[in-house]
Amino acid sequence: MNPSRIFILRPVATSLLTVGLLLVGLVAYKQLPVSALPQVDYPTIQILTFYPGAGPEVMASSVTTPLERQFGQLPGLNQMTSTSSFGSSIVVLQFNLNESIDVAEQEVQSAINASGTYLPRDLPNPPIYTKTNPADAPVLTLALTSDTLPLSKVEDLADTTLAQKISQIPGVGLVSISGGQKPAVRVQANPTALASYGLGLEDLRTVLT
Numbered sequence: 001m002n003p004s005r006i007f008i009l010r011p012v013a014t015s016l017l018t019v020g021l022l023l024v025g026l027v028a029y030k031q032l033p034v035s036a037l038p039q040v041d042y043p044t045i046q047i048l049t050f051y052p053g054a055g056p057e058v059m060a061s062s063v064t065t066p067l068e069r070q071f072g073q074l075p076g077l078n079q080m081t082s083t084s085s086f087g088s089s090i091v092v093l094q095f096n097l098n099e100s101i102d103v104a105e106q107e108v109q110s111a112i113n114a115s116g117t118y119l120p121r122d123l124p125n126p127p128i129y130t131k132t133n134p135a136d137a138p139v140l141t142l143a144l145t146s147d148t149l150p151l152s153k154v155e156d157l158a159d160t161t162l163a164q165k166i167s168q169i170p171g172v173g174l175v176s177i178s179g180g181q182k183p184a185v186r187v188q189a190n191p192t193a194l195a196s197y198g199l200g201l202e203d204l205r206t207v208l209t
Contacts, residue, residue: 043095045108047071049127051120052087053186060084066118067091067127070111076104092132101131122205130174 007014049063064084071080071091076099082091095104112127119127144162146154158177167175189204 042097043099043101043104044132045093045095045101045104045129046132047089047091047093047108047112047127047129049089049091049119049123050087050125051089051123054087056084056086059087059089062120063089063123064091066115067112069118070115071108074104074107074111089127105129105131132174 047067049059049067051059051063054062064082067089068080068082068091071077071093074093074095076095077093078096079094080091082089093104093108095101108129112129116126142162144154144158149157155177163175163177166172187204187208189201191201194200194204
C-alpha cells in the first residue's frame with residue numbers, strides 16, 4: 001500500500017491538514033520557553049581578595065579600584081562587575097565567547113602581578129582567581145553552627161578542615177566559604193606622638209609584625 005495515495009486522492013483534506021499543522025507549529029513556537037541562563041560556557045574568571053579588618057570603603061578604594069584599572073586593559077573583556085564587602089573583594093570578568101579561557105587566565109594573572117605595587121603592602125595573601133560559569137549553581141550548601149565556639153573559630157575549622165576535605169572529593173570543582181568572621185586589629189597611630197619618641201610608622205609596623 002502506497003502511504004501517499006490517500007493524500008493524492010484527497011487534495012482538499014491534505015491542504016487543510018497542512019495548514020492545520022502549520023498553525024499548530026506557529027502557536028507552539030511562541031510557547032517555547034527561553035532560559036534566562038542558557039547552557040553556554042562563558043569565559044568567566046572570578047578574582048577574590050581578602051583583607052581582614054578593612055571596611056567596604058577601604059576595600060573599594062585600596063583593593064577593588066586598582067584591580068579594576070588593570071583588568072580594564074585586558075583584550076577581549078566583555079563585562080566586569082565587582083563587589084566590595086567587609087574584608088573581601090570580588091571581581092568577575094566575563095570575556096567574549098571567542099576568547100580562550102586559558103589565554104584569559106594568563107592575562108588575568110599578569111594583570112594581578114602588575115597591580116601588586118598598587119595594593120596594600122600588608123595584604124595577607126595576593127588575589128586568587130578561579131574559572132567560573134554564571135550558569136552553574138551550587139549543588140550542595142552546608143551550614144555550620146556552634147553553641148560553644150565563636151564564629152571566627154567555626155570559620156577557621158570550615159576553612160582549614162572541612163573545605164580542604166570536600167575539595168579532594170572527585171568531581172568537586174569549587175568550594176567557597178561565606179558568612180564567616182575573621183579576627184583583625186586595626187591600629188590608628190598618631191604620627192606626632194610617635195615622632196616625640198623618635199619613632200616612625202615603619203617602626204610601629206615592625207613592632208606589630
